Amino acid sequence: MTGDSKRRVAVLLDSSGESSASRATNAFVGALILLNVVAVVLETIDPVYARYRTVFRLFELLSIVVFVVEFALRFWASTARPGYEGPVLGRLRFLVNPYAVADLLAILPFVLGVAALDLRFIRVVRAFWFLRLFRESAVWQSRQRFVRVVRARRADLSIAVMLAVLVFFVSSGLLYYAERPAGTFASIPDAMWWAVITLTTVGYGDVVPVTLLGRLFAGLTALGGIGLFALPASILAAGYEDVSEPTRSADADAECPNCGYRLDDSE
Numbered sequence: 497m498t499g500d501s502k503r504r505v506a507v508l509l510d511s512s513g514e515s516s517a518s519r520a521t522n523a524f525v526g527a528l529i530l531l532n533v534v535a536v537v538l539e540t541i542d543p544v545y546a547r548y549r550t551v552f553r554l555f556e557l558l559s560i561v562v563f564v565v566e567f568a569l570r571f572w573a574s575t576a577r578p579g580y581e582g583p584v585l586g587r588l589r590f591l592v593n594p595y596a597v598a599d600l601l602a603i604l605p606f607v608l609g610v611a612a613l614d615l616r617f618i619r620v621v622r623a624f625w626f627l628r629l630f631r632e633s634a635v636w637q638s639r640q641r642f643v644r645v646v647r648a649r650r651a652d653l654s655i656a657v658m659l660a661v662l663v664f665f666v667s668s669g670l671l672y673y674a675e676r677p678a679g680t681f682a683s684i685p686d687a688m689w690w691a692v693i694t695l696t697t698v699g700y701g702d703v704v705p706v707t708l709l710g711r712l713f714a715g716l717t718a719l720g721g722i723g724l725f726a727l728p729a730s731i732l733a734a735g736y737e738d739v740s741e742p743t744r745s746a747d748a749d750a751e752c753p754n755c756g757y758r759l760d761d762s763e
Contacts, residue, residue: 502575503573503576505576509570510522532556560603563599563603567599571591644739645732649734652731653731656728657728664688665688667720668690668691669684670713671690671705672684675687675705675706678706680703680710681703694717695717695721
C-alpha cells in the first residue's frame, strides 16, 4: 500500500507527467514560483515593501509551507522513481540531484533564518527560485540536446576559450607597456580590467588609452573581442546542425510501411 502511495505521489509531482492532476499540480507550483520571483523584484522597491510588508511576509510564509511540503513529498516518494531505488542510497541520490539542490537552496535559508540568519540575506536568497522556475519550463526539457552539442564540440570550444584567454593576457600586457609613458594603467591587472570590458564589448570608458600605439592596440583588441565571441556561437550552431543531421537522415531513409515507397523519392 505504501509503495502504491509513493508511486501515485511521484507521478503527481512529476514535471513531465501527462495526467490532468499532474499538470494541474505543476501548473500551480510553477505559478507560485513565478509569483515569488515577482515578489523578490517588488521587495527591492523600498516604498512598495514598506507599504505592503505584511502582505509580502504572509505570502512568503505561505509559499515556504507549500514548497517545504512539496519537497518533503518528493523526498518521500523518490524511491518509487527509476534510478532512486533503496530507502537510503536512493534518497541520497535524490538529494544530490540538481533539481533537489535547487529546491534546498530555495527553502533551507528560510528554515535556518528563523533563528540565525539576517532576513535581508534571506530575501536575496529567494532569487534561487529562478532555478525552480527554469526547471519547470519546457525549455529545460531540451537540455540534453545542448549537452550533446557541447560534448561533441568540446575540443573546438576548448580551443576558442584558450584563444580568448591568450588574447586577453596579450592585449593586457601590450596595453600596459604601450600606455606606460602616459601612466594610463598602474599595473597589468588594471589593464586586464580594461581588456575584459573591451573584449566583452561593454566598454565602460572609465579608462581610455591616450597614446597612438595604445589606441592602435585598443582598436585591435575591440575588433578581436567581436570575433572571439562570434567564434563559440558559430561552433555551437554547427554542433546543433550536426546533432539534427541524424534525425533528418532517418527521415530521409523512411519508407512507406505498406508499399515500400521511399518517402524521399522524387520520382
